[in-house]
Amino acid sequence: MKFGHFDDARKEYVITTPQTPYPWINYLGNENFFGLISNTSGGYCFYRDARMRRLTRYRYNNIPVDNGGRYFYVHDEGDFWTPGWMPVKRDLDFYECRHGLGYTSITGERNGVRVNQLAFIPLNYNGEVYKVTVKNTSDKKKSVKLFSFVEFCLWNAQDDMTNFQRNLSIGEVELKDSVIYHKTEYRERRDHYSFFSVNRAIDGFDTDRESFLGLYNGLDNPQVVAKGEPSNSVASGWSPIASHHLKLDLAPGEEQTLVFVLGYVENPQEEKWEALDVINKTRAEAMIAKFAEPAQVDASLAELAAYWNNLLSKYMIETGDEKLGRMVNIWNPYQCMVTFNMSRSASYFESGIGRGMGFRDSNQDLLGFVHQIPGRARERIIDIASTQFDDGSAYHQYQPLTKRGNTEVGIGFNDDPLWLISGTAAYVKETGDFSILDEDVPFDNDTNNSATLFEHLKRSFYHVPNNLGPHGLPLIGRADWNDCLNLNCFSNTPGESFQTTENIEGKVAESVFIAGLFVFVGPDYVEICRRRGLEKEAAEAEALIQGMKETTMKHGFDGDWFLRAYDHFGDKIGSKECAEGQIFIEPQGMCVMAGIGVESGDAEKALDSVIEKLETKHGIVLQQPPYSKYYINLGEISSYPPGYKENAGIFCHNNPWIMIAEAEIGRGDRAFEVYSRIAPAYREDISDLHRMEPYVYSQMIAGRDAVRHGEAKNSWLTGTASWNFVAITQAILGIKPDFDGLKVDPCIPKAWDGYTITRVFRGDTYRIKITNPNHVSKGVAKLTLDGQEITGQVIPVVGDGKTHEVEVVLG
Numbered sequence: 001m002k003f004g005h006f007d008d009a010r011k012e013y014v015i016t017t018p019q020t021p022y023p024w025i026n027y028l029g030n031e032n033f034f035g036l037i038s039n040t041s042g043g044y045c046f047y048r049d050a051r052m053r054r055l056t057r058y059r060y061n062n063i064p065v066d067n068g069g070r071y072f073y074v075h076d077e078g079d080f081w082t083p084g085w086m087p088v089k090r091d092l093d094f095y096e097c098r099h100g101l102g103y104t105s106i107t108g109e110r111n112g113v114r115v116n117q118l119a120f121i122p123l124n125y126n127g128e129v130y131k132v133t134v135k136n137t138s139d140k141k142k143s144v145k146l147f148s149f150v151e152f153c154l155w156n157a158q159d160d161m162t163n164f165q166r167n168l169s170i171g172e173v174e175l176k177d178s179v180i181y182h183k184t185e186y187r188e189r190r191d192h193y194s195f196f197s198v199n200r201a202i203d204g205f206d207t208d209r210e211s212f213l214g215l216y217n218g219l220d221n222p223q224v225v226a227k228g229e230p231s232n233s234v235a236s237g238w239s240p241i242a243s244h245h246l247k248l249d250l251a252p253g254e255e256q257t258l259v260f261v262l263g264y265v266e267n268p269q270e271e272k273w274e275a276l277d278v279i280n281k282t283r284a285e286a287m288i289a290k291f292a293e294p295a296q297v298d299a300s301l302a303e304l305a306a307y308w309n310n311l312l313s314k315y316m317i318e319t320g321d322e323k324l325g326r327m328v329n330i331w332n333p334y335q336c337m338v339t340f341n342m343s344r345s346a347s348y349f350e351s352g353i354g355r356g357m358g359f360r361d362s363n364q365d366l367l368g369f370v371h372q373i374p375g376r377a378r379e380r381i382i383d384i385a386s387t388q389f390d391d392g393s394a395y396h397q398y399q400p401l402t403k404r405g406n407t408e409v410g411i412g413f414n415d416d417p418l419w420l421i422s423g424t425a426a427y428v429k430e431t432g433d434f435s436i437l438d439e440d441v442p443f444d445n446d447t448n449n450s451a452t453l454f455e456h457l458k459r460s461f462y463h464v465p466n467n468l469g470p471h472g473l474p475l476i477g478r479a480d481w482n483d484c485l486n487l488n489c490f491s492n493t494p495g496e497s498f499q500t501t502e503n504i505e506g507k508v509a510e511s512v513f514i515a516g517l518f519v520f521v522g523p524d525y526v527e528i529c530r531r532r533g534l535e536k537e538a539a540e541a542e543a544l545i546q547g548m549k550e551t552t553m554k555h556g557f558d559g560d561w562f563l564r565a566y567d568h569f570g571d572k573i574g575s576k577e578c579a580e581g582q583i584f585i586e587p588q589g590m591c592v593m594a595g596i597g598v599e600s601g602d603a604e605k606a607l608d609s610v611i612e613k614l615e616t617k618h619g620i621v622l623q624q625p626p627y628s629k630y631y632i633n634l635g636e637i638s639s640y641p642p643g644y645k646e647n648a649g650i651f652c653h654n655n656p657w658i659m660i661a662e663a664e665i666g667r668g669d670r671a672f673e674v675y676s677r678i679a680p681a682y683r684e685d686i687s688d689l690h691r692m693e694p695y696v697y698s699q700m701i702a703g704r705d706a707v708r709h710g711e712a713k714n715s716w717l718t719g720t721a722s723w724n725f726v727a728i729t730q731a732i733l734g735i736k737p738d739f740d741g742l743k744v745d746p747c748i749p750k751a752w753d754g755y756t757i758t759r760v761f762r763g764d765t766y767r768i769k770i771t772n773p774n775h776v777s778k779g780v781a782k783l784t785l786d787g788q789e790i791t792g793q794v795i796p797v798v799g800d801g802k803t804h805e806v807e808v809v810l811g
């Protein structure tokens, strides 16, 4: 069952009922200011850091769900309602939500009044703009009263929902003309405030929540809106809000458009005040002036659309499969951008408080994003590397506002360092910019202790051989990619975090996954050494990689598949010998991607075991059989009920590793089958079961051992976005950036006749036409660039900024 449809021409998902199986959200903002908005107008916004600079309140875990947002209430002769249905939930004669790239447009109609609210964050602008159009669709004159509403967060979202003894006394606002300013704590150390404006004279206002709602009312029944009269309240302590009141007289057929801005301003210390206790509003007024007229809004929206068209034009497919088209051309790159911006900080499952930017996550997000805006990827790599320690280890996360490592989340996840090599190599391959390797980058943000980025990569690489266990496999530390495989944790205290609790000295537990990752990313480090003329370095690294390959086959292979790990006692995890957790997906994907066991046929065996043991119609589960009880020596993985999350859920992040591995051994039909099982557009018809947005990936789909097999959770912020983009665009469709050009190496279903890719690469545009006359999965029989035949599979960089025709014949 569906709850809407794709509108590919407008690059939108159109939701046709407010009662989706879960709030279906969108993101606004591209650089510093961001908002989350659901199909019923719920959500919140923040400046750079969802924890430390939150503008509006949002209550997670609320009843009803998703209650809190930027709302426009309509009062129409005693009747009142909201165009997004929530929070008033009055029946609507028409409802539609269009989530587009960086904007959301919600339309509701009731009793001859149609309201459209279009929300977006303009480029280079620290605020949300709302264009609200109210139309009289009836044949009589209408007097409509509009009430806007936002509730302010007192900046620090964590403190805001815990520190009531202080917070209920500090709220302050200021009013001038049609603008409500929120200035809590501005009198002391903050140099920032927010404001909510509308572009016409108002007929009243409210800034005190209790006056607006009534102490015992919810957002569904504000007393001011019910009465149709503002109370002109001025907040002093308690909970500051901003509500404008506007009276609109509309002739039959008439429509009026208003523009609201919810903005953020920082003032330099010496420019904070205009007079005692009167904030300097110059910057706010300049921001408001930019959107005084609806035409300015339309122009800004057009700029946003052009921005997105440009980004999406970097990789485009022409194919007969419309679902594939909308994933590759629109929604997957869009999600990659959002995850790159947010890491795992703010979604409807991530509270914006718990997590900053992950070291491993951000490096992986970059893989799907780097072709869109390489300059920002470059900056991100430097930021991430600056939080690394000089022994190569890393903070697991850093705060985006301060760009410093987050001590609360700790260090010692032994896969982290390797992802820096992978992120950096992806950047260099995309851009050819080797100069990044010479950048001087601090360790742990200490400018007195720094080295080149290349040196950081070297320390990342050697962190593995410097930390080997009894079998010569990498020590796992706190955990590897699987945050929940906590082999040195031994936690028996309720509520203790498995990721940060004091670990026992771990010199035994080893990870086969990290071994695979080392062999997978190592060759990029070797190539970078060679290109810097470091032949000796390169040869040494190569020997270490070769050694790790052999060790993995010797101690990390279980006969039919790769083992997962050795625990603290040196016992196997992910082996036939285990009662539960006999086979795991991660090492099968990663080791085969790395090429381990490919020649001997063991890789194929491992991937066949995945089909036999882990496959379901909703995707591949993480392991089997699930853990039926808590194992103190395994940690969080066994804390989840069977079928959910890391305990045998379909963890969508690692399914693409299997796609890439299948492509590695040439099984194109299988690679695409795995792709289409979890790609959201292919699951749209089962939205009632899947429940999450059909336009973006979720982190997890419940596995076959779960009660709700096929139900997704944790949509939007997941490494799934970037890895699926890499799997489909590089491994399956086969256009892969390499140090010297674009490598062409498709691995597709045999039945496909062909497709065309337009790829912008280092300033040139390549129109790559791929045909498959002999219906093979893999193998390039002929490659021509502008009519000239090329030997090998790499399209060299032409470098003239023009469009070039590439023809590829498979066979």
Ligand code: GLC
Binding pocket: 344, 358, 360, 361, 480, 481, 482, 483, 484, 646, 653, 699, 718, 719
């Ligand atoms: C989450 C984390 C990611 C981790 C994965 C598996 O997605 O963000 O870092 O690799 O879970 O535990």
Ligand code: GLC
Binding pocket: 483, 484, 499, 636, 645, 646
């Ligand atoms: C929990 C989640 C896991 C995530 C981790 C991050 O363990 O299950 O997916 O990676 O938290 O801290």
